[in-house]
Every structure is written in C-alpha cells, then in structure tokens.
Amino acid sequence: MHKIVYKKELAPKTVMLKVEAPWIARKIQPGQFIIVRLDEHGERIPLSISGWDAEAGTLRLIVVGVGYTSNKMIALNEGDSILDVVGPLGRHxxxxxxxxxxxxxxxxxxxxxxxxxxxxxxxxxxxxxxxxxxxxxxxxxxxxxxxxxxxxxxxxxxxxxxxxxxxxxxxxxxxxxxxxxxxxxxxxxxxxxxxxxxxxxxxxxxxxxLNAIMVDGTGMCGACRVTVGGKIRFACYDGPDFDGHLVDYKELTMRQRTYLKQEAKAMEVFNRESAGRTATP
Amino acid sequence: MEAKDLTPRQRMQIPRQSMPEQKPEIRRTNFNEVPLGYDEQTAITEADRCIKCKVPHCIDGCPVNIDIPGFLELITRGEFAAAARKIKETNVLPAVCGRVCPQENQCEAVCVVGKKYKPVAIGRLERFVADYERTHNLVVDPVKPKQTGCKIAVVGSGPAGLTVASEMARRGHQVVVYEALHQPGGVLFYGIPRFRLPGDVIKSELEYLKKMGVEIHVNTVIGKLATPAELMKDMGFDAVFLGTGAGLPRFPNVPGQNFNGIYSANEYLTRLNLMRADRFPEAITPLHCGKRVAVFGAGNTAMDGARTSIRMGPESVTVYYRRTREEAPARTEELEHAIQEGVKFEWLTAPLEFYGDDNFFVKGARLQRMKLGEPDESGRRRPVPMEGSEFDIEVDTVVFALGFGVNPLILEAAPDLKTNRWGIVEADKETGMTSIDGVFAGGDIITGGATVILAMGQAKIAARGMHNWLINKKGLDMPRELPPESATHAKSKTAKV
CATH class of the missing domain: 3.40.50.80 (Nucleotide-binding domain of ferredoxin-NADP reductase (FNR) module)
Structure with missing residues (x-):
C-alpha cells in the first residue's frame, strides 16, 4: 500500500499528489514513469512523474481526471492509499x-x-x-x-x-x-x-x-507498441521517449482509442459509484 | 479382492481410470476448471495399476525426480495426505504440476505399464492427492530448518523462481522473491487460464512457500530498482537467481499487425487471467473480443488463447498454423479440449496482411496456404508458401501466439551476463550458474520458452548448484549435494515388491 501524504488541487479535475514509494523515489530518473493500480478490481495505468523526494520517499504525480481510474484517483484524499505502485519504468x-x-x-x-x-x-x-x-x-x-x-x-x-x-x-x-x-x-x-x-x-x-495504453509496463505484453521509423517499439520498455520526427502519430492516436466504448461504460460505473457515495449520509 | 494381492498382470489389466470433465457445451460458457478430478476410490483403483517396477523409469522421466512409486503406494493404502507430502519432498507445487505438466512426454511416457496398456495416470493422481490435502485442510506447516545465515534473492516468481525459493528455504537459507507484477506466480497466473489452473490452487501453494519462511515482494522490478550486482553488493544477498522467463512477445512482421483488436497472446491472456477482463466492468480492465477470433500459432499458449476466447462467447474461434497438426507444439490434451469446445483449426496457413476499418480496428486478413518442405534446424519440416493460394477472411480479434523471446529488461541491468545470439542466458548445465559469479538462472530465460516442469527441473539444478556454491563461499558446515541420479533408486525403496 502506498499512502497519499499530500494533495493539492491545481485546476478543475487536476490534482497534485505525493505518494509514498521510497525505493522508487531513490532510483527514478527524469523521463521514467510508474504504473499504478488503485485497488483489487483496478486496471494498471501508466503515470508520468513530476518530481520526487528521495529523502522523504515520495513521488509527485499530476493526475488529470479523464477516465474511470484517473477520476477515481483524483477523488482520493491525503491519508488514503493506492494498492500498487510499480516503477521506475522506461528510460532516462x-x-x-x-x-x-x-x-x-x-x-x-x-x-x-x-x-x-x-x-x-x-x-x-x-x-x-x-x-x-x-x-x-x-x-x-x-x-x-x-x-x-x-x-x-x-x-x-x-x-x-x-x-x-x-x-x-x-x-x-x-x-x-x-x-x-x-x-x-x-x-x-x-x-x-x-x-x-x-x-x-x-x-x-x-x-x-508517448502515452500509449499499457498493461505490465515491462515489455511483456506489447499493448504499448508504437511504430517509430517503420519499426515496432514498445513505449514502456524502449521509451517512453522517442525521436519525434520518426513517430507514427496517426497509429498512436488510433491505438489510444481502442477502448473508447469500454471507457464510456466504465465512466457510467464511476458516475453511479460517486452518486452512491454522495447519497450516503 | 484386496488390491495388495494383485499380480502385476492383474494390475495391468485394470483399465486406466478416466477423469470426469465438465461437458464441452457447458464449460465453454464458464471459466471453471474443466477436469473435475478423481474421487477417492477411483484414485486408489488407478494407483493399483502401478506394478511397482524394481527400476522405476518414471522417476527418471520426471524432471524433478518425484518418488512416483512411493506416492502411488501411499494412495493404494488410502494415505492421501501422506502421498501429497511424499511429493512435496521433491516438488513444492504438486497441485500445479498435476494439472499443467505434459506427463505424456515425461513420467507417463516411460511407464512400463504403458508399453502394453495405457500408462498409470500419474499426473491425475498427483493432482488428486494435492487437492485432497488442500481441500481437507491437511496441509501441515513446514518445519523451518536451522538457518544458515545466507540470504538469496530470487528474481521472478514463476515456476522456476518459486521452485528455487522452496529448495533454498528447505536448505535453511533466507529467501526473498521479487516479482514485477502485482501478483506472484508469473506465467501460472497471468498466462495459464483459470479453467486449467484455478487461482486458488496457486495461491494455496504460495501460502505454503510463505510458511517455509520465503518472503515475496510484488511490484518490484529488479533491473530497474536494483541490478543483480546491487542486490549482492548493496543489499546483502549472497547469491541471486534469475527466473524472469521469456515474456517478450513476437509479432509476425506483416502489414497491419498493429490494428486495434490485434493482441499478443501475452497481452490477451494477461488482460483476462490476471486483470479479469472477462468480468468487465466489475473489474475495470477492458478487452476487445469480437465475433470472429483468429489465433495464430499452435502451441499451448495458442490453445490457452483459443479456449479462453471461446468462453467470451464469440461466433467463431479459429486457430491458424503454418504447419500441420503433427508439428503443433501443443499438448494433445490441449488440442483435443480445444476441438471439443468448438475451436476450429486451419492447418498449413500463415498470415500475409491484416486489414483495418475506419476506426483502425482489424476487420480482415489475407492468408496464404503452405506446404511442408525440407526439415529446418529444429528438425521440423519447413512450411513453404504455395503461390496463388492467398485468400481473405473476416476477423475482428486476432491473437498472436508465435513464441517468445527473452525479456531483455534484466539482461540490460547485467551487461556481464553471457547470452547466446538469441539473448538466451547461458547457464552451466550442472550448477545453473551464469557467467557472473553467484548469479544463477533457470527456466525460460535459459531455454527461450519451454514448460512449467522443465523450468522447475532447471530450478532444482540451480538450487543445488547455488547451495554448493554457498557452502564453498561461506564455509558452511554442510555436506555438498550430489545430482539425484545416484539418489533416485535409493529413494524408490518404498516401491519394492
């Protein structure tokens, strides 16, 4: 479990979180990212890092609520915990x-x-x-x-x-x-x-x-494959940084839309769940 | 008649006991386990078929040298939990191996009964006793041996890593296992579907390991958080075992292979097995499983992909393979199960190109018929394209199960690690040690992709090699251990007639 020790709202649906992850905070380098899974039924989503404090053992994340998981994440508060935090992934x-x-x-x-x-x-x-x-x-x-x-x-x-x-x-x-x-x-x-x-x-x-869709984040599944200079590369393992002049952006954009339908359905669940939370006295 | 009075001839004449299964039309709608297991009487009858050979070849046929006649004998006496413990002396994952080992190529292939009749169903009996012990709550907590003070790190918690962990814990070493995913078990969990290996079975065998004193840390990417050298230099480990598997998926390198709805088997199975996409949106990981599913490849992973797809309820699931059924690497049982469940097969067929729709989703494929030519370096006849045989199919989900490469993440963190030209780690056949002193390896990382039990066999070799290495290095007052050849027949004394 990774405790959220700090939260600040930066803009509508946009928060800064500081999350405990001491080993990662000692090792992470600019450009590397993490994968989080909020709870037992959660999906694994990649998140970039906006800073860290190796001494305090925390990572600083900027999270924008766009889908089910990110919306659920920005609703978390100081003292709440995230089940899984994996990293540092990708390259410096x-x-x-x-x-x-x-x-x-x-x-x-x-x-x-x-x-x-x-x-x-x-x-x-x-x-x-x-x-x-x-x-x-x-x-x-x-x-x-x-x-x-x-x-x-x-x-x-x-x-x-x-x-x-x-x-x-x-x-x-x-x-x-x-x-x-x-x-x-x-x-x-x-x-x-x-x-x-x-x-x-x-x-x-x-x-x-490149913020491709990912699952494991260690080069095992190929969900995040992108075409760079005509070759398949894995954003999680070979990237996430690539030569911007060689990236097939159209393919990346279309692949990011793979689960639009499922994401809409997941958002219905999110809205039901949050309506349920507000209704509880 | 009392079983004990049976002559070998009478024993051999008992028919091999079949194991009840869920009916194909029912099981294709659920993720419950397909074979239902033996009951007690059937297990005893099956175990009675063992003729107790003086030289039991089955033990040598088993990559981890389980005392098979010994545990069969205990079954015939109705001592099921004792039989399970007998297996656990050499194999800490009996409920797993009883389910996923290719026994027909190993212990059962050399069973003497099998020369004239069908071999003793060793795998089914292994599974039976392990399940019996677990479901009757008869699992006895392991006794923690005297500690040696040595600390070893195991990287990867698949079959190889878990085996090394148990073997080293049993010898009194402190063991820490690091797993990159959030769930230990490696391919047992993310790869093998629940209807072949239920999650509870793995979890219970993991619990047993923890009771042996093994620590398991999930979400820990060794290679990124620490290199193998740092594990030894900075973190106090005396030795390291690398069992990170061969989880690098292959794509066929044809146009259109990145359309949405086209998956590596690793991704497809991970979404379903580990992330439970079948329960979406209760579990929030999505999957795109359309009406027509095409699986390319004919190994066990391909069968897992095809049989899992069937359970998602599409109109059709078809396996395409560029060779014939004869060359298909999948276990016969897996192929048969797939056929029973309605998976269709197109042999001698390879993909040339995939087509997509306006939303970038795959909608079709151009395939080509093949014929078999001369044997290639693997000894299998090479598939040769037949000109003019191209044809198109409609498809909306594609799964590539074309084999794996070694995941380079850990290799990159250990540049001194000697590999061959395919990136497969070189490890000494007798000790499992790599080119780095104190770093051992086993499983798919040294084979490039094999079976659970072979990984476990190599892990046992590496554990022994590591143990002997530690004895030398740390001057431990313990006897060096020899390979099991000499021990095999001594162990089988319980099986003498």
Missing part, C-alpha cells in the same frame, strides 16, 4: 548536448518535463520552458517550471493568459531568436506532433514521451 530522458533545451508541456505533460528541465539546468544548460493550455485556469505548474528554466513562455488557446495561440507559436519565436539544441515535448499527441513538424525542417533533435 536523453537530450543531445549543445544549444538551449526547450521543454514543452501540455496539460499533465507540464509536470512530466520538470524533472528533465531541472536536470538539464543543473548540467549548466540554458533551459527554456513553454506551457500550453486551453485557458488560464488550466495552466499548470508555471511556478515550478519557472524555477527550473531560464525563461518560460505561456500560451493559451483563448488568450486569457500569456500569449494567445499554441505552444508552437512560442517555439517558432525561440527557434528564430536562439540556438536550440534539443526539444522535449510531453502532452497530448496533436501537440507533440505539431512540435515535431515544426522542428523537423530545422533539424532540431526532438524527443516526445
């Missing part, structure tokens, strides 16, 4: 040296780029951050990112905060103004795809972190 993020590193986060992905940003900065590199969101209240972890980056640019689709536009608009300006040696993008697939399309003609090495 590797970014080529030279020039500035641009870290781009969309949604939950903003959390995921922070450990890499800190690591790059610690290595003496100029690190620039970009956070994108639909609207102001969904901009996550701006302060954390500012602490890890020399500069941070915020974009919102509706212009309610920062620059009106997409992360690629901000990225375009950075590329025009300075020597960018590497880009790391973590977030929704369309965002990672757009970033990769922008950097490709500039030959800027671009890594993207």
């Amino acid at each position: 993020t590797h970014l080529p040296e030279g020039g500035a590193a641009v870290m781009i986060g969309g949604g939950y992905g903003t959390g995921a780029i922070i450990p890499s940003a800190l690591e790059q900065r610690k290595a003496g590199r100029r690190v620039v951050g970009i956070v994108g969101a639909r609207t102001k209240e969904l901009v996550l972890l701006e302060d954390d990112l500012r602490a890890a980056c020399a500069d941070v640019f915020v974009t919102t689709d509706d212009g309610s905060y920062g620059r009106k536009g997409l992360v690629t608009d901000a990225l375009k300006d950075i590329i025009d103004n300075e020597d960018v040696g590497a880009v790391l993008a973590v977030g929704p697939v369309p965002m990672m795809r757009a970033v990769s399309e922008l950097t490709k003609p500039h030959n800027i090495p671009t890594m993207v972190s």
Whole structure:
C-alpha cells in the first residue's frame, strides 16, 4: 500500500499528489514513469512523474481526471492509499548536448518535463520552458517550471493568459531568436506532433514521451507498441521517449482509442459509484 | 479382492481410470476448471495399476525426480495426505504440476505399464492427492530448518523462481522473491487460464512457500530498482537467481499487425487471467473480443488463447498454423479440449496482411496456404508458401501466439551476463550458474520458452548448484549435494515388491 501524504488541487479535475514509494523515489530518473493500480478490481495505468523526494520517499504525480481510474484517483484524499505502485519504468530522458533545451508541456505533460528541465539546468544548460493550455485556469505548474528554466513562455488557446495561440507559436519565436539544441515535448499527441513538424525542417533533435495504453509496463505484453521509423517499439520498455520526427502519430492516436466504448461504460460505473457515495449520509 | 494381492498382470489389466470433465457445451460458457478430478476410490483403483517396477523409469522421466512409486503406494493404502507430502519432498507445487505438466512426454511416457496398456495416470493422481490435502485442510506447516545465515534473492516468481525459493528455504537459507507484477506466480497466473489452473490452487501453494519462511515482494522490478550486482553488493544477498522467463512477445512482421483488436497472446491472456477482463466492468480492465477470433500459432499458449476466447462467447474461434497438426507444439490434451469446445483449426496457413476499418480496428486478413518442405534446424519440416493460394477472411480479434523471446529488461541491468545470439542466458548445465559469479538462472530465460516442469527441473539444478556454491563461499558446515541420479533408486525403496 502506498499512502497519499499530500494533495493539492491545481485546476478543475487536476490534482497534485505525493505518494509514498521510497525505493522508487531513490532510483527514478527524469523521463521514467510508474504504473499504478488503485485497488483489487483496478486496471494498471501508466503515470508520468513530476518530481520526487528521495529523502522523504515520495513521488509527485499530476493526475488529470479523464477516465474511470484517473477520476477515481483524483477523488482520493491525503491519508488514503493506492494498492500498487510499480516503477521506475522506461528510460532516462536523453537530450543531445549543445544549444538551449526547450521543454514543452501540455496539460499533465507540464509536470512530466520538470524533472528533465531541472536536470538539464543543473548540467549548466540554458533551459527554456513553454506551457500550453486551453485557458488560464488550466495552466499548470508555471511556478515550478519557472524555477527550473531560464525563461518560460505561456500560451493559451483563448488568450486569457500569456500569449494567445499554441505552444508552437512560442517555439517558432525561440527557434528564430536562439540556438536550440534539443526539444522535449510531453502532452497530448496533436501537440507533440505539431512540435515535431515544426522542428523537423530545422533539424532540431526532438524527443516526445508517448502515452500509449499499457498493461505490465515491462515489455511483456506489447499493448504499448508504437511504430517509430517503420519499426515496432514498445513505449514502456524502449521509451517512453522517442525521436519525434520518426513517430507514427496517426497509429498512436488510433491505438489510444481502442477502448473508447469500454471507457464510456466504465465512466457510467464511476458516475453511479460517486452518486452512491454522495447519497450516503 | 484386496488390491495388495494383485499380480502385476492383474494390475495391468485394470483399465486406466478416466477423469470426469465438465461437458464441452457447458464449460465453454464458464471459466471453471474443466477436469473435475478423481474421487477417492477411483484414485486408489488407478494407483493399483502401478506394478511397482524394481527400476522405476518414471522417476527418471520426471524432471524433478518425484518418488512416483512411493506416492502411488501411499494412495493404494488410502494415505492421501501422506502421498501429497511424499511429493512435496521433491516438488513444492504438486497441485500445479498435476494439472499443467505434459506427463505424456515425461513420467507417463516411460511407464512400463504403458508399453502394453495405457500408462498409470500419474499426473491425475498427483493432482488428486494435492487437492485432497488442500481441500481437507491437511496441509501441515513446514518445519523451518536451522538457518544458515545466507540470504538469496530470487528474481521472478514463476515456476522456476518459486521452485528455487522452496529448495533454498528447505536448505535453511533466507529467501526473498521479487516479482514485477502485482501478483506472484508469473506465467501460472497471468498466462495459464483459470479453467486449467484455478487461482486458488496457486495461491494455496504460495501460502505454503510463505510458511517455509520465503518472503515475496510484488511490484518490484529488479533491473530497474536494483541490478543483480546491487542486490549482492548493496543489499546483502549472497547469491541471486534469475527466473524472469521469456515474456517478450513476437509479432509476425506483416502489414497491419498493429490494428486495434490485434493482441499478443501475452497481452490477451494477461488482460483476462490476471486483470479479469472477462468480468468487465466489475473489474475495470477492458478487452476487445469480437465475433470472429483468429489465433495464430499452435502451441499451448495458442490453445490457452483459443479456449479462453471461446468462453467470451464469440461466433467463431479459429486457430491458424503454418504447419500441420503433427508439428503443433501443443499438448494433445490441449488440442483435443480445444476441438471439443468448438475451436476450429486451419492447418498449413500463415498470415500475409491484416486489414483495418475506419476506426483502425482489424476487420480482415489475407492468408496464404503452405506446404511442408525440407526439415529446418529444429528438425521440423519447413512450411513453404504455395503461390496463388492467398485468400481473405473476416476477423475482428486476432491473437498472436508465435513464441517468445527473452525479456531483455534484466539482461540490460547485467551487461556481464553471457547470452547466446538469441539473448538466451547461458547457464552451466550442472550448477545453473551464469557467467557472473553467484548469479544463477533457470527456466525460460535459459531455454527461450519451454514448460512449467522443465523450468522447475532447471530450478532444482540451480538450487543445488547455488547451495554448493554457498557452502564453498561461506564455509558452511554442510555436506555438498550430489545430482539425484545416484539418489533416485535409493529413494524408490518404498516401491519394492
């Protein structure tokens, strides 16, 4: 059992949790992820890590309620426990040296780029951050990112905060103004795809972190297989980071939709369950 | 007539006792166990068929050298729990092995009765006594032996890991087992379906191990949390056993193999067996099982995939294999069970391409007929495509059971570990030790994919090798142990006529 020792709401349906997992917290490196299973009937879902405290033995997670399990997870409170936490899985993020590193986060992905940003900065590199969101209240972890980056640019689709536009608009300006040696993008697939399309003609090495559907997370089942450069790779084992210029995004997007019907049914169960909880005096 | 008075000829003339099973039309609708097991009288009658050979070949036929005549004799006397304990002297998982071992290629293949009649049903009797002991609550807690002070780590809790754990605990070593999944048992749990091996059976054998003092830590990915070297250097383990199996699925490398609804057998079976997708949404892991299921491959894993699919209630389940039934690696019993349950077979057929619909779900496949050519390096006749024989099928769920590679996760964490060109770990045949001093290996990680009992046999060798290695290394005041050849016949003294 892994106790939740801290919870903070960051935005609607978006929370930061700190969860006890001492061994993982001692070993995890930027880019690696974990798999959690909340309870006996739960599914195994992969989650990226937005930080850790090796001394306190905790992992910091950003969880956005999108499906059954993530919604159930954001409803947990301090003192509650998660049944299974497995990790660290996947590989340490590797970014080529030279020039500035641009870290781009969309949604939950903003959390995921922070450990890499800190690591790059610690290595003496100029690190620039970009956070994108639909609207102001969904901009996550701006302060954390500012602490890890020399500069941070915020974009919102509706212009309610920062620059009106997409992360690629901000990225375009950075590329025009300075020597960018590497880009790391973590977030929704369309965002990672757009970033990769922008950097490709500039030959800027671009890594993207792929959130494929997973089961075991150790390379055993192949659920998370993605096509990169025409070859099958397992996101859990070979990734989650891949060369953004080689990823078959269409396939990834379609594979992520495998269980849309079942997810809708699971959400009905979730809504029934939470209605039941509120009805109980 | 008292059984004891039977002559060998009379014993051999007793017909092999059949084991009742759920009827195919019923069992294909549920996940309950298919064979229902012997009752007491049937077990005694079957055990009476043993003619108590002076040189019992069955013991040598068993990869873990169970004293088979010894436990059969106890059954004939009605001492069922004692029979179970007799087996446990050499095999800590009798209820598992009685169910999943290919006895027809092992102990029963060399049974002397089987030369003229049908062999003694050793597997069914092993299962009977183990179940009897468990269901009658007669399992006696193991006596904890004097502790040696040595501590060993076992990586992987499948058949090999659990066997090493029990063997080492019995010799007085402290054992910690690390399992990457949330449930110990490895392939016994995630791979083999419940209707062949109920979860309760595994859980009860795991309980017994824990009572022997074995610690089992789940959710622990060795290779990521610690390397084998760190286990020994930083965590105080004197030796390490690697039993991480061969869980790397193979895909056929044809166009369209990534459409939704196309699974490796590992994923398909893990979703159903470990995650209980059959109970969705009560258990929340989903599965896409459509109306027409195609399984590629004809090994035991393919049969598990096909028979599990049947239970999900599709219109059809068809197994496609590029060779013929003769070459199919599955046990005869598994093939027969599959056929009885309505699984269809298309031999000499291989996939060329898969087609998808607008939502990226598989909707069809182009297949090709094969013929058998010259034998390949495995000795089996190589399948050769027949030109112009291509044809299309409609399908909405595909399961690939095309064999496994060795999962590289642990290999990457131990770069000094010597492997062959297929990534299979090299281990000494007599000691199980790898190229790294103090690191032993067994099971599918050294074979690339075999059976539960072979993994257990190798695990026993590795346990003995590890024990002897520890005696040397730590200067333990214990006798070195010899391989069982010399011990085999001495053990069978209870079976003398």
